[in-house]
Amino acid sequence: MDSDADGVRDSTDNCHQTPRGATLIAQGCSALDVAENPRLIVKPILQDLEAIKKSLAGTPSAAAVAKHLDEAGGEFKRAAIKIADGNICNASSEYNRGLLRLSDAEGLLRKVIGADNDQTRQLAGLRSLNQEAIIGGSVFNQVCKSVASRRSTGRITRIDDAARRIEIDSKLVVGLATSFLTKDQLYVGRVVQVNGPHFRSGAAMAQDLVVAQAEQGPHGGLFVDCLQLRVTPPQTNSPGSPGPVTKLQLAGFQDGDQVMVEAGMGIAAEDVGCPAPRFPAQKRYSLHAKLSYTVHGNNRVSDRQVTRTLALDLDSEDRPVLLPADIPSGTIVTMTVLSREQTVKTLPGGIRVYSPVRVLAIRTYQLDMAGPRRTLITGLRRGPVYARRDLDLIAF
The missing domain is CATH 1.20.1440 (de novo design (two linked rop proteins))
Structure with a gap:
């Protein structure tokens, strides 16, 4: 069997996702395969x-x-x-x-x-x-x-999160560098500029992606922004209060390009305009969040990169997912959030059938795991979306 059609049988192929038509340079692997791994x-x-x-x-x-x-x-x-x-x-x-x-x-x-x-x-x-x-x-x-250039512009035609790859104009396969970062949301149909090494065989490795200047926001009924990421404070409500979970916009905790957070805070999803449910089929939107950060050892050689899943399938009805308490204060954490869509059909008898998940957008955030006082003061000064009634309970 040759799953990636590169001429090398899977039993002896070290790279099973080689882009179509790519030149092999070692062990059944293309330049992009080796660069990615x-x-x-x-x-x-x-x-x-x-x-x-x-x-x-x-x-x-x-x-x-x-x-x-x-x-x-x-x-x-x-x-x-x-x-x-x-x-x-x-x-x-x-x-x-x-x-x-x-x-x-x-x-x-x-x-x-x-x-x-x-x-x-x-x-x-x-x-x-x-x-x-x-x-x-x-x-x-x-x-x-094999690096021929370092920049190109095109339209995203496919997002493959499992392989950490996207496709541009249905022909350019783009892998993501480990340090990949973008300030813009990515979704199928968006025009972006790919910055990073481009190989002669028709593949590239993105160090960052930026939205093309002429490109505007999502159109054509693509509900990329109907489910938005929110931050929940360590103290969600006054003691004994049965009220809803307090959800705050990330902008209230931003300091430059970083979001100031702390252990005890969490993330949640908020519906700000998703399509109303329709029987028997309806669209379902959710968020998938991953964290990546470096744990420093005694020297550079002993440093290790940690990647962990924060939220598998977060929707607006779910309780907040707390940030890990074991990440040291001062650590800079990259949080990658996928906005996802799937169709849910309800069959006779109430049986639900879920379609495969489609990735609509990818966003990355730089989280600064700051101390409690610094985080809360920053968030309050910038004015959260929802006014809090229990400010007197916060110890500054």
Whole structure:
């Protein structure tokens, strides 16, 4: 079976979503596939590197070798991060430093074990790893050489959230860099400018998307904005109050490009004009929210990227979903929110049948997990949409 029709059977294909007609450069993968997921190349190198380090653990004289291997692994990781961010041709310096550290490690190991032991398992493994890393570097060089331009404009014709890809004018497949950010809502039919590396094979990697200047808001009955994202404060109502949940606009908590939030706050959906239900079929609108942020370790190498789902299927009738309490104060969190539509048919007997979900729009927000006092003061000064009656209960 060849699910992506790239000429490579799925059983030996490392990339099962290669764009149609794209040139393969490694392991059944196109330039876009490698740029989206450079771990395909780097992960086996790092695994072999760790295996060699483990085999040297009982050799005290090889401590300097292990140090060079650690440094090489760190450089390879940094190169992969740059590539996934869309900085494809700027990652060569890190990768080349990694190759140099590997070469240094091989030279040191040869001295440690002596000239007569060149064929020992450790040295042979390190030589093999060196060649593997050189081949990986040549793959990344091919990806860089396949970049033809860095900008294009067209109309969004498809959004595939699962694959983190969109389609422009039904021909340009656009992947999203890990640092992808847009201030504009994205939906099928909108004209956008794609900024980022464009490959010769008809694919691109977006570092950001901006709405074309001539493009206006949604038209033609597309209810992109009928269900809107709201923020709920830590204290939703006065103690004992049976009233509805307080929902505030994000604008009241914005500070520049960031939204000031805190643990205990939540997100909710508000219906501001969705079509009225009709029997037997009706449109249903919901929000899907994901969070992405960096957990910092003792050094850059130990940093890790965390992605977690905040809300799977949030509509206006649902209770607020609270922001995670375990995210450290001061962390900048990227929240990606998908506006979605599906058709619900009610069959005889009250059985409901749901159509597949269609993504109408994608929005991203930068959340600053600030302290409680800072957040509440910011929100109140900017004037929330709904007046609160329990302000005297907030401790400043």
